Amino acid sequence: MSPGKSGMFPAVHDRPVSGLRRSRAVLVTGAGGEMGHSLIAELSARPGTAVVAMDIRELDPAVRSQCENAFVGDVCDAQLLERLLAMYEVDEVFHLAALLSTRGEFAPETAHQVNVVGTMNLLKLSAEQARSHGRSVRFHFPSSIAVYGIPNLKTKQQAGAVREDQFLEPHTMYGVNKLAGEHLGRYYERHYRKLAKDRMDRPIDFRCIRFPGIISADTLPSGGTSDYGPEMIHAAAQGHAYSCFVRRDSCIPFMTMPDAVHAMLKLASAPKEQLTQCVYNVAGFAPTAEDFERLVMERFPKANVSFVADPGRQAIVDSWPENVNDAAARQDWGWNASHDLQQAFDDYLMPLITARYG
Ligand code: SER
Numbered sequence: 001m002s003p004g005k006s007g008m009f010p011a012v013h014d015r016p017v018s019g020l021r022r023s024r025a026v027l028v029t030g031a032g033g034e035m036g037h038s039l040i041a042e043l044s045a046r047p048g049t050a051v052v053a054m055d056i057r058e059l060d061p062a063v064r065s066q067c068e069n070a071f072v073g074d075v076c077d078a079q080l081l082e083r084l085l086a087m088y089e090v091d092e093v094f095h096l097a098a099l100l101s102t103r104g105e106f107a108p109e110t111a112h113q114v115n116v117v118g119t120m121n122l123l124k125l126s127a128e129q130a131r132s133h134g135r136s137v138r139f140h141f142p143s144s145i146a147v148y149g150i151p152n153l154k155t156k157q158q159a160g161a162v163r164e165d166q167f168l169e170p171h172t173m174y175g176v177n178k179l180a181g182e183h184l185g186r187y188y189e190r191h192y193r194k195l196a197k198d199r200m201d202r203p204i205d206f207r208c209i210r211f212p213g214i215i216s217a218d219t220l221p222s223g224g225t226s227d228y229g230p231e232m233i234h235a236a237a238q239g240h241a242y243s244c245f246v247r248r249d250s251c252i253p254f255m256t257m258p259d260a261v262h263a264m265l266k267l268a269s270a271p272k273e274q275l276t277q278c279v280y281n282v283a284g285f286a287p288t289a290e291d292f293e294r295l296v297m298e299r300f301p302k303a304n305v306s307f308v309a310d311p312g313r314q315a316i317v318d319s320w321p322e323n324v325n326d327a328a329a330r331q332d333w334g335w336n337a338s339h340d341l342q343q344a345f346d347d348y349l350m351p352l353i354t355a356r357y358g
Pocket of ligand 1: 100101102143144145174211213214224225226227
């Protein structure tokens, strides 16, 4: 548990909860992370949506101001989660907190705690919430292309865009954890306490997207292995030299942050009867590291990009697919990315990044 300002208890910035009735709220864990920033901006702009945030660190004041309440603490801290859920009637959870793939390889057991035990804590407490208010809780879980583990480059090239059920033998603890999270979510939705006489049917409405690498104009990722894409672009915009840690021919799928948030919200609002599966791939574009370099050099001709592959991180990227097949997402809930690679640069990254760094 991360002690808050009081020392003994996590910091909780309470606003009065009206009367004895619990206020309804949407809970966002990992709220201070890259996706949290963008998702909270969208959620808080919706009339009548009270966002309760949770993160291991204090939130940026700009993000904090968009939330009804913010809890500083760890998703493994069941007491904190219980306290939060005693204050709010949570109908919907966006569980974003996670340790990414590179960081996870330095501390695999910690990654398991945060990524799996934390997820199970939240699923269990969400199921209890559902029982207490008699409605299933929508649980949104960002999974990742890290769940895939392709044995070698030849197989990767032959596989092309992989379906949700292929190559599920991840090479990283993060991928193992995300795959476990997918299974846990499906279990809590369909089978939780199967043999209990007083069981509630479908306490959790579990909706999961396997995201590719995500590129934001506003924030930089940390601890991931797809980080070379966003790092190269942000470094060039700031006039910094960048040494890319994978080979030029490395290829995995990416998408922009607005598309990622749009995907999550679109799946969140899809009628349940249209959803034929709990877990969906979503595709954006699938550039090589060299494609990134080319576009960066076109936009920032003075950029200094070199390539020095790190064998460990390269092996992780080589085990991820070149692209994903997102036919099910298109079919079931009308998924369609708004940015291809060119549009990502021209319509999204360049205007915002150049304004940001000047
Ligand atoms: N961005 C993640 C990572 O690199 C993959 O989904 O770990």
